[in-house]
Amino acid sequence: MTHSRDVVQMEHSWTNARLATMTDAGLGLIDDGVVTAVDGRIVYVGQADGAPMVAQSSDCGGRLITPGLIDCHTHLIHGGNRANEWAMRLDGASYEEIARAGGGIVSTMRATREASEADLVDSAVPRLDALIAEGVTTIEIKSGYGLSTDDELKMLRAARALGKHRNIRVEPTFLGAHALPPEYKGDSDAYIDLVVGEMIPAAAPLATAVDAFCEGIGFSPAQCERVFAAAQAHGLKVKLHAEQLSALHGSALAARHGALSADHLEHATDDDVRAMAAAGTVAVLLPGAYYFMRETKLPPIAAMRRDGVKIALATDCNPGTSPVTSLLLMLNMGATLFGLTVVEALRGVTVNAAAALGLSDEVGTLAVGKACDLAIWDVTDPAELVYRIGFNPLHQRIKDGQ
Ligand code: DI6
Numbered sequence: 592m593t594h595s596r597d598v599v600q601m602e603h604s605w606t607n608a609r610l611a612t613m614t615d616a617g618l619g620l621i622d623d624g625v626v627t628a629v630d631g632r633i634v635y636v637g638q639a640d641g642a643p644m645v646a647q648s649s650d651c652g653g654r655l656i657t658p659g660l661i662d663c664h665t666h667l668i669h670g671g672n673r674a675n676e677w678a679m680r681l682d683g684a685s686y687e688e689i690a691r692a693g694g695g696i697v698s699t700m701r702a703t704r705e706a707s708e709a710d711l712v713d714s715a716v717p718r719l720d721a722l723i724a725e726g727v728t729t730i731e732i733k734s735g736y737g738l739s740t741d742d743e744l745k746m747l748r749a750a751r752a753l754g755k756h757r758n759i760r761v762e763p764t765f766l767g768a769h770a771l772p773p774e775y776k777g778d779s780d781a782y783i784d785l786v787v788g789e790m791i792p793a794a795a796p797l798a799t800a801v802d803a804f805c806e807g808i809g810f811s812p813a814q815c816e817r818v819f820a821a822a823q824a825h826g827l828k829v830k831l832h833a834e835q836l837s838a839l840h841g842s843a844l845a846a847r848h849g850a851l852s853a854d855h856l857e858h859a860t861d862d863d864v865r866a867m868a869a870a871g872t873v874a875v876l877l878p879g880a881y882y883f884m885r886e887t888k889l890p891p892i893a894a895m896r897r898d899g900v901k902i903a904l905a906t907d908c909n910p911g912t913s914p915v916t917s918l919l920l921m922l923n924m925g926a927t928l929f930g931l932t933v934v935e936a937l938r939g940v941t942v943n944a945a946a947a948l949g950l951s952d953e954v955g956t957l958a959v960g961k962a963c964d965l966a967i968w969d970v971t972d973p974a975e976l977v978y979r980i981g982f983n984p985l986h987q988r989i990k991d992g993q
Pocket residue numbers: 695696699769804832835880907909910911912913
């Protein structure tokens with residue numbers, strides 16, 4: 592599959608549709624709706640009365656149109672897989688035990704270091720295609736399995752290359768502070784010296800954001816703060832894996848640094864949530880990791896609602912804790928496991944996922960001026976997208992008007 596991006600766009604309308612615009616607070620439903628795009632940008636969203644006359648149009652037969660879906664937290668690029676470790680876990684070993692025994696993230700590091708950039712792209716394409724088949728039009732992809740300057744840059748280049756192989760927007764995030772590579776022999780401060788002194792300057796032209804894993808088996812809040820400072824000195828946005836396994840209050844720290852998002856958050860406290868609310872930091876919830884790790888501690892959703900924290904949902908696609916390539920399944924799990932409403936779940940993979948990537952002006956809603964990224968569904972009730980399990984009702988996916 593190849594796509595030409597250089598074709599001069601005709602204006603095009605999608606008519607006779609039920610629109611879920613995601614503007615304002617709810618789903619922003621418009622019946623008998625029309626979306627019109629010129630040169631890949633939305634120029635009209637609204638009812639058929641008042642829509643501009645255009646040469647080309649598609650009759651959507653009453654189908655639901657949402658913004659193209661956004662998977663705002665993935666580790667889509669990685670060498671190998673860890674089915675063997677999962678089998679060990681089923682035999683009773685814990686994630687931390689496997690990580691301390693040299694498995695876990697470090698085993699994926701080895702496979703990623705052995706892979707060429709082309710190998711990494713090739714192995715990620717089927718995972719990307721699974722997401723694209725569900726209407727995903729924007730994806731964030733993290734580095735973090737190279738853990739040397741060259742291998743981290745290789746991952747970021749592979750992420751960017753994926754965005755050329757397929758018609759999808761890729762936002763690459765540098766996650767050098769994901770795990771301590773064994774050659775540092777436990778000296779995590781020395782590794783953070785490398786991350787801030789060498790990796791971030793080298794990664795800055797390739798990445799749009801910087802992330803870190805703030806955790807007992809990852810890096811301390813003080814180390815993450817050094818990563819944030821270096822990222823911001825290079826003009827990069829920051830985000831953080833925080834409160835996944837324990838409460839180190841990385842989410843509050845991230846918020847104080849104006850982070851786009853704090854992600855996971857099962858162990859976040861009321862104070863963490865308040866700090867996120869004050870900063871406008873998006874809570875990215877990852878029900879696939881919660882499910883796959885058989886977590887029992889729920890993220891503090893009531894506090895997030897009370898304080899008005901934006902909630903996003905993502906796959907966290909990674910070989911260790913969330914081998915998930917279905918964002919539709921995350922809608923269902925966000926509802927069944929976390930108790931999100933249909934509105935919350937659907938906003939979590941559109942407007943709020945865009946906010947988690949700093950792309951609110953570009954994607955995530957059906958609004959004039961935004962990229963014309965659409966998912967056209969063989970359903971009329973938006974609840975159907977959250978309700979079904981293992982069923983993909985995508986009718987058509989439109990990226991930049993094509
Ligand atoms: N949290 C996660 O769930 C993944 N990374 C992280 O920081 C796990 C990554 C892995 O086990 O490979």
